[in-house]
Amino acid sequence: MIPQDKIAQFKEVADLMPDDPVVRLGLATAYLEAGQAEDAVREFKETVRLKADYTAAHRGLGRALEKAGRPEEAKAAYRNGIAVGRVTGDLQTVKEMEVFLRRLAGLLLILMLVPGLAVAQMYQWEDEQGTVHVTNELQSIPEPFRSRARFVPASPMAPPALVPSAGITRIPFTPGSPILVTATINGTGPVTLILDTGADHTMVSPLALWRLGISTVNAPRAEIKGVTGTGQGDVVQVASVGVGEAKAGPLLIISHDANLKEADGLLGRDFLERFTVIIDAKEGVVTLTPR
Numbered sequence: 071m072i073p074q075d076k077i078a079q080f081k082e083v084a085d086l087m088p089d090d091p092v093v094r095l096g097l098a099t100a101y102l103e104a105g106q107a108e109d110a111v112r113e114f115k116e117t118v119r120l121k122a123d124y125t126a127a128h129r130g131l132g133r134a135l136e137k138a139g140r141p142e143e144a145k146a147a148y149r150n151g152i153a154v155g156r157v158t159g160d161l162q163t164v165k166e167m168e169v170f171l172r173r174l175a176g177l178l179l180i181l182m183l184v185p186g187l188a189v190a191q192m193y194q195w196e197d198e199q200g201t202v203h204v205t206n207e208l209q210s211i212p213e214p215f216r217s218r219a220r221f222v223p224a225s226p227m228a229p230p231a232l233v234p235s236a237g238i239t240r241i242p243f244t245p246g247s248p249i250l251v252t253a254t255i256n257g258t259g260p261v262t263l264i265l266d267t268g269a270d271h272t273m274v275s276p277l278a279l280w281r282l283g284i285s286t287v288n289a290p291r292a293e294i295k296g297v298t299g300t301g302q303g304d305v306v307q308v309a310s311v312g313v314g315e316a317k318a319g320p321l322l323i324i325s326h327d328a329n330l331k332e333a334d335g336l337l338g339r340d341f342l343e344r345f346t347v348i349i350d351a352k353e354g355v356v357t358l359t360p361r
Contacts, residue, residue, distance in 0.1 A: 076100045091121035098130055107137035125155040125163040132170060145174050156218070172268040239314035241265070241356040249349075249356060251337055254312040255323075258282045261334040265356060267347070269338035272311060273303070273324040278334035284308065286325045294326055301326065311341050316358040318344040 080097035087093050098113030114131035117124060128151025135144035148171040155164035211219050243249040249265040261278045276286055289304035303326030310319030318341050328335065345358040 074104065077104060077106075089120055091117050091124055091127065094120060095124070095127055095130065098127070098134070102130065102134050102137065105137075107134050107139075110134035111138055111140075123154050123158050125151055125158060125160040125167075127151075128154060129163055129167050129170075132167065136170075136174070141174050145171055148174075237315040237360075239316040239358040241313070241358070243354055243356060245351045245354050248332060250333060251313050253337060254310075255279070255282055255284065256309050257312070259312075262332070263335050263337040264330065264333045265342070266336045266338060267342060267349075269336045271324050271340050272321060272336060272338040273326050273328060274335035275327045275330075276304070276325045277327070279306065279325055289325065292324055292326075294324065311337075313337065313341075313358065316345055316360070 077097065077100045080093065080100050084090075084093050084097050094113055094117040098110050098117055101107075101110035101113055111131065111134045114127055114134050117127040118131060121127065128147055132144045132147035132151065135141075135147055148167045151167045152164050152171070155161065155167070241249065241251050251263050251265050252260045253263050254260060255274070259282065261274060261282070263272070263274070279286065284306060286304040286306055289306050292303045292305050294301045294303050303324045305322055306325050307320055307322050310317050311321050311323070312318075321340055323340075326335075330336075342358075344361060346361060348357040348359075350357070
C-alpha cells in the first residue's frame, strides 16, 4: 500500500474514533513510515495522552523524535517508555527501547583486528529508591531485584586490572546533566571524561592524549560505529586510568575525537566494570567501590 493511502485510511478511521489509542498509533506509524516525522510525533504524543501505559506508543514517539532530529527529547521518551514497560511487564519493548537509548547516549565501539582481548559481562539493576547499580556479578544483586536486572551484552575489553585501587571514590554530579569526571591517564592529567555506562570502551581525543605525552603512532586501528555513522580510531594501551582513588589498568582505550563540547572523551565500561558503581540520582553522587 502507498504510504499516503495508508495515512488517508487511518485518518478516516481516526475521525470516526478520535479517542481510540490503537487507531492513533496506526496513524502515527503510517506518518513515520512515510517520512513525515513531525506529524508522527504529534500523533504518538496524542496516543500517549490517551493511553499513558501504551509502551509501543512511547517507543514510536522516541523513534519519531529521532527522525525529527530531536535526540534529547527522544531519549526522554525512551526513558519514560522503559519505566512504563517495567511496570506493565512489556519487557520486549523495554529491551528495544534500551537499545535505542544506548545508541543515542553514546558511541558503540566495535574493535576490529585487535588480538588478545578478554570479554566483559555486566548487569544493570535499579533498587526501590531508583538508584542504578552496575555489576559484573549476577549473584551480587539482591534477590528481590535479580529477576529485573538488565544484562548488558558482552564487549571486548582490556586484560584484567593490575593497578590496585586504594579506596572509595565519590563523584558529585547534577541530575539530568552528563556525569563529568576528572581523570588521569598514566598518572598524568587532568582530562575531563563523561561517565557513560553505555560505552564499551574508554575513549579520549587524540589531542588530549598528545597533551599527556601519549603517542598513537603505529597504534592498531578500530572501527567505531555510532548514531552518525562509522569512523576510525586508534587503539592505545595505557598503564592506568584514574578517577580520584579509583584506578584501573592496563587498559586498551580508543583514541578518537567525538567532538564532545564538555569533555575530552568518555569513561567506559572497561574501567567501570572493575568497580561496584552506584549512581544515586537523588543525592547527585556516583560511588565507585573497588571490587
